[in-house]
Amino acid sequence: xxxxxxxxxxxxxxxxxxxxxxxxxxxxxxxxxxxxxxxxxxxxxxxxxxxxxxxxxxxxxxxxxxxxxxxxxxxxxxxxxxxxxxxxxxxxxxxxxxxxxxxxxxxxxxxxxxxxxxxxxxxxxxxxxxxxxxxxxxxxxxxxxxxxxxxxxxxxxxxxxxxxxxxxxxxxxxxxxxxxxxxxxxxxxxxxxxxxxxxxxxxxxxxxxxxxxxxxxxxxxxxxxxxxxxxxxxxxxxxxxxxxxxxxxxxxxxxxxxxxxxxxxxxxxxxxxxxxxxxx
Amino acid sequence: xxxxxxxxxxxxxxxxxxxxxxxxxxxxxxxxxxxxxxxxxxxxxxxxxxxxxxxxxxxxxxxxxxxxxxxxxxxxxxxxxxxxxxxxxxxxxxxxxxxxxxxxxxxxxxxxxxxxxxxxxxxxxxxxxxxxxxxxxxxxxxxxxxxxxxxxxxxxxxxxxxxxxxxxxxxxxxxxxxxxxxxxxxxxxxxxxxxxxxxxxxxxxxxxxxxxxxxxxxxxxxxxxxxxxxxxxxxxxxxxxxxxxxxxxxxxxxxxxxxxxxxxxxxxxxxxxxxxxxxxxxxxxxxxxxxxxxxxxxxxxxxxxxxxxxxxxxxxxxxxxxxxxxxxxxxxxxxxxxxxxxxxxxxxxxxxxxxxxxxxxxxxxxxxxxxxxxxx
Numbered sequence: 094x095x096x097x098x099x100x101x102x103x104x105x106x107x108x109x110x111x112x113x114x115x116x117x118x119x120x121x122x123x124x125x126x127x128x129x130x131x132x133x134x135x136x137x138x139x140x141x142x143x144x145x146x147x148x149x150x151x152x153x154x155x156x157x158x159x160x161x162x163x164x165x166x167x168x169x170x171x172x173x174x175x176x177x178x179x180x181x182x183x184x185x186x187x188x189x190x191x192x193x194x195x196x197x198x199x200x201x202x203x204x205x206x207x208x209x210x211x212x213x214x215x216x217x218x219x220x221x222x223x224x225x226x227x228x229x230x231x232x233x234x235x236x237x238x239x240x241x242x243x244x245x246x247x248x249x250x251x252x253x254x255x256x257x258x259x260x261x262x263x264x265x266x267x268x269x270x271x272x273x274x275x276x277x278x279x280x281x282x283x284x285x286x287x288x289x290x291x292x293x294x295x296x297x298x299x300x301x302x303x304x305x306x307x308x309x310x311x312x313x314x315x316x317x318x319x320x321x322x323x324x325x326x327x328x329x330x331x332x333x334x335x336x337x338x339x340x341x342x343x344x345x346x347x348x349x350x351x352x353x354x355x356x357x358x359x360x361x362x363x364x365x366x367x368x369x370x371x372x373x
Numbered sequence: 374x375x376x377x378x379x380x381x382x383x384x385x386x387x388x389x390x391x392x393x394x395x396x397x398x399x400x401x402x403x404x405x406x407x408x409x410x411x412x413x414x415x416x417x418x419x420x421x422x423x424x425x426x427x428x429x430x431x432x433x434x435x436x437x438x439x440x441x442x443x444x445x446x447x448x449x450x451x452x453x454x455x456x457x458x459x460x461x462x463x464x465x466x467x468x469x470x471x472x473x474x475x476x477x478x479x480x481x482x483x484x485x486x487x488x489x490x491x492x493x494x495x496x497x498x499x500x501x502x503x504x505x506x507x508x509x510x511x512x513x514x515x516x517x518x519x520x521x522x523x524x525x526x527x528x529x530x531x532x533x534x535x536x537x538x539x540x541x542x543x544x545x546x547x548x549x550x551x552x553x554x555x556x557x558x559x560x561x562x563x564x565x566x567x568x569x570x571x572x573x574x575x576x577x578x579x580x581x582x583x584x585x586x587x588x589x590x591x592x593x594x595x596x597x598x599x600x601x602x603x604x605x606x607x608x609x610x611x612x613x614x615x616x617x618x619x620x621x622x623x624x625x626x627x628x629x630x631x632x633x634x635x636x637x638x639x640x641x642x643x644x645x646x647x648x649x650x651x652x653x654x655x656x657x658x659x660x661x662x663x664x665x666x667x668x669x670x671x672x673x674x675x676x677x678x679x680x681x682x683x684x685x686x687x688x689x690x691x692x693x694x695x696x697x698x699x700x701x702x703x704x705x706x707x708x709x710x711x712x713x714x715x716x717x718x719x720x721x722x723x724x725x726x727x728x729x730x731x732x733x734x735x736x737x738x739x740x741x742x743x744x745x746x747x748x749x
Binding site for chain 1: 430524
């Protein structure tokens with residue numbers, strides 16, 4: 094009876110129509126089935142990793158016991174942290190500058206600042222390879238200075254994202270708040286610290302997390318800029334796969350996915366705060 | 374005021390041009406200490422620019438502004454002894470009410486204990502005691518405005534500037550805030566300078582009003598003088614509602630004058646107007662100063678003159694439009710000349726609005742001191 098007691102489907106309630114549900118379901122399977130299979134097989138008790146042979150967590154132990162893999166992960170996290178801090182400073186300053194000031198060639202700067210986002214990664218990768226070779230960038234200093242080239246490359250494609258997020262946040266800034274602060278005696282610097290920074294804070298949080306995940310995940314550009322001793326996590330996984338796909342690779346990938354998902358979730362949360370703040 | 378008025382703000386020949394546009398054109402006016410001064414004008418007339426020049430957010434192209442005798446040239450907004458309440462209130466959304474109000478004091482380096490006392494005092498003044506820990510997004514528009522007021526008043530400025538302070542409030546709250554602002558101003562004794570386009574707001578709150586039109590001062594007067602003795606057609610039309618008829622001055626003696634208006638007929642006044650004989654002038658007549666009545670019983674309609682008391686002007690016409698507003702009814706009457714005149718009539722009893730209806734012939738009369746003769 095309950096089935097018939099339900100209200101009829103309204104014209105715009107697509108989410109309740111059967112064909113739409115089937116379609117959405119199909120899309121979900123298409124998108125996430127490979128990831129789910131990868132995660133499930135990280136627990137597979139088999140070397141060949143083709144047929145399910147029982148549950149085990151030993152490949153997680155193995156992955157975490159693999160010094161090279163752990164070192165790669167450490168490298169990746171270090172690069173991501175450095176790139177995030179630098180991108181945040183550079184990106185936020187660029188956004189504030191483009192929003193607040195008029196200067197010669199502003200249009201050109203505005204146009205080219207997002208170029209690293211548009212240019213194909215492979216081109217950027219090759220460009221960095223040639224650039225660092227041309228300037229004779231040292232490849233074997235001590236850790237963490239050996240990560241310099243990769244970090245610089247990562248900053249280049251991360252900071253435009255920070256600029257974009259911060260600029261869209263700045264567009265909602267009420268200039269009367271700036272004037273109100275000045276009216277109450279604040280200097281330019283105090284206005285910046287007390288009024289502008291709090292306003293763009295959600296964008297800074299979102300931009301930082303965006304940079305961190307982009308840097309952590311990057312393979313193409315890193316592949317071209319990494320030296321023999323500076324392997325990052327994605328590059329390491331790739332080299333492991335070239336020999337054989339063992340559950341160890343699955344386990345490592347699963348860990349990376351979980352890390353990325355957590356960070357993305359936090360980033361979305363921060364943007365949610367921003368959306369709430371914008372409603373008044 | 375018993376003591377002689379002392380100017381706290383002196384605006385001397387100030388002009389402001391944005392490129393080719395002249396926003397403020399050679400304005401000179403003094404604002405007295407302790408008065409509630411209102412700059413009134415239509416949008417785009419330059420009144421806000423004038424206010425922003427006093428605050429220091431715009432610099433005059435020409436002329437100078439003195440606050441308490443001191444020339445403000447080269448003094449940035451954060452160093453001026455004035456504070457402003459912004460149209461959007463500009464309350465800092467990431468700070469609590471108490472932090473908002475304390476902001477200016479902290480910048481000024483006032484010590485913690487005194488900050489607390491003065492914040493509490495300011496919040497008490499705007500009736501927000503107990504709201505200290507609230508965040509702005511938990512408050513209504515009216516409450517946020519009070520926060521903005523307290524935040525400025527706590528600085529004890531010499532002058533408080535208010536930019537369209539009531540425009541974002543609903544009608545009831547606006548009427549209430551008009552009284553509260555006047556009360557507050559009397560209580561703190563600080564000079565208030567308010568910008569508004571709303572004539573009711575200006576009339577109800579101001580000690581003096583400066584009417585601004587196209588960047589110039591059209592008239593500077595007390596509310597009642599502004600309404601009853603407008604200096605020109607712009608002021609007569611902008612402040613309140615008015616009928617304006619063009620005419621020629623045909624008689625002008627110390628105790629009487631007459632204007633011949635093609636639209637209204639001859640209008641007699643019981644005082645002189647000191648204008649050149651035969652000059653083109655305008656007669657302004659407020660709708661509420663015209664008495665409206667049914668033509669006398671048994672008399673011909675054209676005997677309207679007999680309905681009017683001695684010494685009154687009279688006219689007659691036909692009702693072409695009516696709008697019932699509750700307290701008054703507005704009539705639009707077509708005169709015999711074809712011109713139209715607006716008349717308002719208070720509904721003193723519950724059935725007054727039933728006295729007249731469309732196409733009724735009516736008589737009108739008004740006192741000889743009611744019309745205002747305008748030369749410009």
